Every structure is written in structure tokens, then in C-alpha cells.
Amino acid sequence: METFSDIYARASARKGSEKILMSLIGNPLSAAELSTISDDVWLEEFTRKVFQSGFYWSVINAKWPGFREVFWDFNIAKLLMMSPEVLEQKAADERIVRNYKKVQTIPENCYMIYDVQQSTGSFSEFVAQWPSDNIIGLWAYLKKNGARLGGNTGPFALRAMGKDTFLLSRDVEAYLRAHEIIEGGLQSKRSLQAAQDFFNELVEQSNWSLHALSQLVAYSVGDNLLPETGE
Template sequence: MESFKEIYQRACERKLGEQNLRLLISTPLTKQELLSHSDSLWLEAFTKKVFQSGFYWSVINAKWPGFKEVFWQFNIDALLMMSPEQLEEKSQDERIIRNFKKVQTIPHNCYMIYEIAQKHGSFAKFIADWPEDNIISLWAELKKQGARLGGNTGPYALRAMGKDTFILSRDVESYLRAHKIIDGGLQTKKSLTAIQSFFNKLVEESGWSLTALSQLIAYSVGDNYVNVEGNE
């Protein structure tokens, strides 16, 4: 198993120096910053990643103002009152991507956020309080309680909102397999536990966040594009 220093050195060499590499590494939000996110903003983030999954992100991004108009700026209180008839009507609106199965995730995830917020004060507090050394359990919780938030969809939404998490991108997965950290299915409990342990070890060695370490690994392997973001 490689050390942080070995991974860091290789990434620096591939990106033509420490300064270039550092420009590519992101910083997650602090707990206090996470707490400022509204429940509606979380629903918007989940919905965006659900629709981006398996689709060109640029197309979803171009359509996003229309999504916000159609779904009342993702206002939780308003969406909780939405009738099935209203949902079906909205699913046919030309301002959005008309995929009814994905549209159905909006009220489901809206209710999930509402229920969790009732127990924790806000959904943001639930997320902010979750320990990063067991981030895979948060992924599992989102998959269990939410709609279409399994795989990389939930983690990508967390990352987009600033929660510290690693991402199992193709480059990261390739690294994990090449270094025998995992040898089975990527999303099995055994693999995820091994991956979490590996990242926890790197955090302890380096003091870096899961976000930064995940990006570092991606930049240390795979196709090398200097001064541009890798496959993360």
C-alpha cells in the first residue's frame, strides 16, 4: 500500500510541479458553512445529480433555470403539497428533461429531506454532523432513504454541496484495484469498508481532507492533462 508521500510525489511530477497540483485541489466547506445550506438547496443538488446521471451534464446545466421555474425553486414546503396530477403535468413541461422516473424522485427526496430535518433540526445539520471517517455509511443512508441516490450520485451531490467525501471515479477505482485495496465489486460492503479504511489512513498521514485526497489520487494516475481537472 502506497504512502501519502509517494502518491503526492507522483501527482506533482505528472502535473509539472507542486504549485500546479495545488491549484487543482479543492477544499470542502467547514461544518459551519454547511449549516447555512437550506433544505431546498439540498433537494436541488440531489435532483440535479439524479438528472445528470447518464446524461450530458452540459445539457442539464443549460436546462436548469427551467427546472427551478417548474419546481418552484425546489421549495420544500410547496413541493410537499404537490398533488400526483401536478407532478405528472410538470413532468411533461418542455422546460425540463421529460423523464418521468427521474421526476418522481423529486417528491420522494423532498419527503426524505423533510423527515430528516424534523429529527435533526435541518437536513444540513444531519449532513454536517456526519463523521467523515465513516462517510460510506452516509452514502448508504442516502441510498436507503432517498430515490436514485446510490452509486456515485449521492457522493457527487455531497461533493457539490461541499461535504467532505471521496469520489469513486474511474481513475480512483483504477488506482484502488491496481494497488489491491479492492478486488471485488466496487459498491460491495467489503470493498467500501476497505476503501474507507485506506482513505482514513491517508487522512491520518497527511491531515488532508477526503476531497483533496480523492482528487490527489485521480491526478496521480490515468490520462494526464496538465493544468486542467482530471476525472473526478
């Protein structure tokens, strides 16, 4: 298995320099920062990622002001009171992408967040305190208790919100398979645990976040697009 230094050296060479590489690496929010986010924003981001799945993201983003108008800025307290009849009306509104099955995820994920609130007081705090060395456990929670948050949808939402997580992007998956860290189904328990163990080891070697390490691995393989030249 390659070390952090091996991966860092190759990624730096591929991007042209350590300086360029580091300009491309991001980091997550702190637990304290995460815990201050409104739970309504979590529902909004889950919904955005559900709709972006299978669609051009630019189309969904262009429609997003309409989504916010139709669904009361994703106010959980209001949405909990929404009747099935009102949901059907909203699903047919021209201001949104009219996909009823995906619209149905809004109240379902609203109730998931509400259930967490009843036990912990805050969904944001729940996510903030979840240990990153078992981030796949949080992925599993979202898949089991939420609607359409399995696969990469839940992890992409977590990343967008600032929670420290690696992503199983095509480049990361290609790396893990090429180095025989995973085999078989990408979303199998065995593959997910192997990926978590791999990134945990890199965290110990580098003291980097999962977010940064995931990007580093991706930049060390796949298409090499240099910012200055577009190559």
C-alpha cells in the same frame, strides 16, 4: 500500500510541480458553512445529479432555469403539498427534461429531507455533523432513504454541495484495484469499507481532507493533462 508521500510525489511529478498540483486541489466546506445551506438547495442538487446521471451534464445545466421555474425553486414546503396529478403535469412540461421516473424522485427526496428535519431540525445540519471517517455510511443512508441516490449519484451531490467525501471515480477505482485495496464489485460493502479505510489512513498521514486526497489519488494515475499545455 503506498504512503501519502509516495502518492504526493508522483502526482507532483506528473503535473509538473507541487505548485501546479496544489492549484488543482480543492477542499470541502467546514461543518459550520454546510449547516447554513438551505435544505431546499439540497433537494435541488440531488435532483440535478439524478438528472445528470446518464445525460450530458451540459444539457441538464442548460435546462436548469426551467427546472427551477417548474418546481418552485425546489421549495420543500410547497413540494410537500404537490398532488400526484400536479406532478404528472410538471413532468410533461417542455421546460424540463421530460423523464417521469426521474421526476418522481423529487417528491421522494423531498420527503427524505423532511423526515430528517422532523428528527434533527435541519438536513444541512444532519449532513454537516456526519463524520467523514464514515462517509460511506452517509452514502448508504442516501441510497436507502432517498431515490436514485445510490452508486456515484449521492457522493457526487455531496461533493458538489461541499461535504467532505472521496469519490470512486474511474481513476480512483483504477488506483484502488491496481494496489489491491479493493477487488470484486466496486459498490460491495467490503470494497466500500476498504476504500474508506484507505482514505482514513491517508487523512491520518497528511491531515488533508477526503476531498483533497481523492483528487490527489486521481492525479497520481490515469490520463495526465497538464494545464499549461493541454497534454
